[in-house]
Amino acid sequence: MAGPILVVDDDLFFRQLATDLLSRRGHRVVAVENATLALEEVGRATFDLVLTDVVMPGVDGFSL
Numbered sequence: 001m002a003g004p005i006l007v008v009d010d011d012l013f014f015r016q017l018a019t020d021l022l023s024r025r026g027h028r029v030v031a032v033e034n035a036t037l038a039l040e041e042v043g044r045a046t047f048d049l050v051l052t053d054v055v056m057p058g059v060d061g062f063s064l
Contacts, residue, residue, distance in 0.1 A: 003048030007031040008038040010056045018051060035059035 005027050009015040012033075019029045030045070032038050035058060038050070 004028045004030060004045065006038060006041055006047045006050045008033075008035065008050065008052040008056075010034060010053060014053070 005022055007015055007018045007022070007029055009018065009031070010033050015031045015033065019031045022029045030041055030047070032041055034056060035052075038052065041047075042050070
């Protein structure tokens, strides 16, 4: 079983697309819509990978 992945994207369509594709490959996926929620999730759990959108309001993927 593949490890958990955190998906961070402010666009619902792309967040759901990434979640669906990764889930089909056997990954457990946690998806959130902004950097604040992403940091909360990282504080709660360990992820093998964090996939983040580069352009988001507030804090972008480079700053995260």
